[in-house]
Amino acid sequence: MKYFMILAVCVLCFLLPFFVGAYLIHVLTSIMIFLSLALSWDMMLRTGQLSFGIAGFFGLGAYASIIAVDDFSIDPLWSILVAAVFAALVALALGWIVLRLREIYFAITTLALSSVFMIFARNLSDLTGGSAGKVLYESIFKGDSIKIYWLVLSVALTVILISELFQRTRIRFAINAIRDDEIAAKCSGVNIFKYLLFVFVLTSAIQGAVGALYAQQYAFVEPESTFSANFLLLPMSMALVGGIYSTLGPIIGAVVLGLASEYLKLIMPYGHLIIYGLILIFTIMFLPRGIYGTIANKIVVKR
Amino acid sequence: MKKNFVGYAVLAIALFLIALLRPYAFFYGVQRGSLYGLVALPLALILGIVGLLNLAHGEFLTLSLYMTYLLFNEWGMDPLSSPVLTVPLLLVVGLLIYKLVIERSLKTHHLNLLLLTFGVSIVMVESFNIWWTSRPRNIYVPYASTSVNIFGVYVGGYEFIYTIVVVLVLAGLLLFLKKTRLGQATYAVGQNPKGAAIVGINVKFVYAFVFSLAAGLVALAGALLSVRSSIFPHVGGPFTMKSFSLTAMAGLGNLPGIVLAGIVLGIAEEFVKSIPGYTGWADLVFFVVLIAAIVFRAFGRREG
Numbered sequence: 001m002k003y004f005m006i007l008a009v010c011v012l013c014f015l016l017p018f019f020v021g022a023y024l025i026h027v028l029t030s031i032m033i034f035l036s037l038a039l040s041w042d043m044m045l046r047t048g049q050l051s052f053g054i055a056g057f058f059g060l061g062a063y064a065s066i067i068a069v070d071d072f073s074i075d076p077l078w079s080i081l082v083a084a085v086f087a088a089l090v091a092l093a094l095g096w097i098v099l100r101l102r103e104i105y106f107a108i109t110t111l112a113l114s115s116v117f118m119i120f121a122r123n124l125s126d127l128t129g130g131s132a133g134k135v136l137y138e139s140i141f142k143g144d145s146i147k148i149y150w151l152v153l154s155v156a157l158t159v160i161l162i163s164e165l166f167q168r169t170r171i172r173f174a175i176n177a178i179r180d181d182e183i184a185a186k187c188s189g190v191n192i193f194k195y196l197l198f199v200f201v202l203t204s205a206i207q208g209a210v211g212a213l214y215a216q217q218y219a220f221v222e223p224e225s226t227f228s229a230n231f232l233l234l235p236m237s238m239a240l241v242g243g244i245y246s247t248l249g250p251i252i253g254a255v256v257l258g259l260a261s262e263y264l265k266l267i268m269p270y271g272h273l274i275i276y277g278l279i280l281i282f283t284i285m286f287l288p289r290g291i292y293g294t295i296a297n298k299i300v301v302k303r
Numbered sequence: 304m305k306k307n308f309v310g311y312a313v314l315a316i317a318l319f320l321i322a323l324l325r326p327y328a329f330f331y332g333v334q335r336g337s338l339y340g341l342v343a344l345p346l347a348l349i350l351g352i353v354g355l356l357n358l359a360h361g362e363f364l365t366l367s368l369y370m371t372y373l374l375f376n377e378w379g380m381d382p383l384s385s386p387v388l389t390v391p392l393l394l395v396v397g398l399l400i401y402k403l404v405i406e407r408s409l410k411t412h413h414l415n416l417l418l419l420t421f422g423v424s425i426v427m428v429e430s431f432n433i434w435w436t437s438r439p440r441n442i443y444v445p446y447a448s449t450s451v452n453i454f455g456v457y458v459g460g461y462e463f464i465y466t467i468v469v470v471l472v473l474a475g476l477l478l479f480l481k482k483t484r485l486g487q488a489t490y491a492v493g494q495n496p497k498g499a500a501i502v503g504i505n506v507k508f509v510y511a512f513v514f515s516l517a518a519g520l521v522a523l524a525g526a527l528l529s530v531r532s533s534i535f536p537h538v539g540g541p542f543t544m545k546s547f548s549l550t551a552m553a554g555l556g557n558l559p560g561i562v563l564a565g566i567v568l569g570i571a572e573e574f575v576k577s578i579p580g581y582t583g584w585a586d587l588v589f590f591v592v593l594i595a596a597i598v599f600r601a602f603g604r605r606e607g
Contacts, residue, residue, distance in 0.1 A: 050414040050417060050418070052421075097594060097598055098594075100598065101597055101598075103413065103414065104356045104413070104417060105551070105597050107356075107414070107417055108356065108544070108547050108593075109593065109594065109597065111358075111544070112544055112590050112593060115541075115544070115586070115590075116587060116590050119583065119584065119586050119587050122583060123583040123584055229425065233425060236418070240418070270432070270433065271429045271430075271432050271433040273425055273428075273429045274425070274426050274429035274430060274433065276425065277422045277423070277424075277425030277426035277429060278422070278426055280418060280419075280421070280422035280425070281404060281419060281422040281423065281426070284408065284411075284415050284418055284419050284422070285404070285407065285408060285419070288411065288415065
């Protein structure tokens with residue numbers, strides 16, 4: 001019954017473009033982009049490592065895919081895969097260093113990553129177009145919003161599936177053990193570093209693929225806007241508001257905040273990030289378990 | 304100890320060579336580095352004593368820059384005398400942010416605290432953006448554009464005030480921590496908050512005091528910087544990262560080391576800038592330094 005309902009929801013999501021207008025399709029596409037980012041951030045957080053690297057790998061993927069299409073004339077659809085692989089390779093190389101760090105050291109080093117990638121994007125002007133950025137001749141699927149919607153939906157569903165696999169398979173024990181007590185996990189023979197590297201590379205690949213999707217949708221990259229704090233702050237707020245350490249939490253947060261953010265952009269085009277900053281602060285102060293976490297808690301207590 | 308000595312000797316020789324080969328890079332680096340040290344000291348103070356990495360540190364600097372600009376523009380107040388007003392103001396702002404946002408979350412996991420200060424930083428940047436727009440502003444005073452001749456090298460004279468002030472602030476902080484009762488209490492809290500509470504030190508008060516003091520010290524740096532830098536909402540951001548790099552490089556609680564590390568970073572940056580065609584890469588230096596310092600320490604800790 002449960003699986004039947006999940007299947008029904010998926011089919012409904014795929015058929016949705018035939019029933020709703022173009023504006024809503026656009027909103028849903030952007031929600032799913034941020035949903036994937038939020039889930040990937042949460043997957044890393046489940047290991048107890050707070051990563052600020054989302055915007056960095058997002059931008060890296062965006063650049064990789066635009067360059068792949070423009071300079072190597074790879075098909076836009078394949079360029080997304082190229083971007084994911086490229087982000088994964090960079091994460092693998094960096095992971096050897098940064099994953100030896102813990103807590104504030106890990107967080108601040110990943111926070112520095114996006115500015116480091118931005119410096120590369122600005123200075124390697126032959127490849128990246130410098131501070132002016134790069135514009136493609138046309139966006140993916142010639143800008144057909146329904147096909148883009150289906151593509152983004154399949155990526156989002158894949159990310160949800162990966163996140164669920166994380167929660168259900170043996171990996172979960174390792175991840176939870178690392179988060180709860182790293183030394184105890186090490187003593188029980190869990191190869192912490194291997195698992196951390198695996199999660200870091202996988203989430204970075206997701207972020208790179210999502211960045212590629214986003215860049216292909218608008219057919220353009222530029223240092224300031226591609227590495228913008230938007231792509232860090234919004235996913236983080238979504239995961240926190242929805243509830244961290246779960247698959248359903250970030251999804252709920254993404255839908256709630258995604259709809260809210262569309263409305264905010266309409267009434268407050270300038271400086272709407274201030275609202276996300278406030279959401280971040282208030283969520284941590286007053287609702288540390290998020291919407292899903294709080295509700296789930298209540299239900300468990302009632303039983 | 305012996306290892307340290309070799310390190311310092313290599314450092315001294317490298318600095319001497321740079322001074323000899325690229326005197327401009329050396330002097331500008333010393334000036335720039337003193338400024339980094341001045342901004343990093345308060346961050347290190349909070350990190351060392353409250354155990355909290357304040358990601359909104361650079362935004363305190365931006366706020367103080369805007370305040371200095373306003374005082375200069377509205378009342379014609381000289382930037383160098385404006386700390387009389389901006390330091391008390393930032394003391395209050397620091398205290399408010401601490402009391403409203405941070406104090407109640409101190410007990411939770413400290414990744415939460417990191418996210419909190421990140422939120423504070425975003426709110427501050429975006430408020431500046433809305434209030435003052437992203438247009439860069441400048442303060443012009445005639446004394447800021449003097450130059451002096453040192454061994455035949457002409458460098459800006461004003462910036463040496465950074466070096467003078469950072470030495471004074473450092474000496475002041477060290478004297479305060481060693482000689483006064485409150486300073487010794489602060490030091491004790493930094494060493495062991497639980498133990499300090501047992502012997503009757505008001506830990507909560509010390510935390511609030513340190514946070515507030517750090518914000519006040521940042522206002523001092525803001526006043527000095529205001530005449531030599533454009534003022535825009537994101538101006539302070541990079542200083543947070545650089546300050547943290549310095550703290551990681553010198554180690555927590557090593558206040559003189561932070562100033563020294565700042566000067567080394569400043570010289571390294573100016574050295575990269577002085578190579579033709581590589582000016583844009585200078586911002587990468589701090590990241591390399593950060594990674595190197597942290598990884599070196601992390602490996603050291605694992606072995607030890």
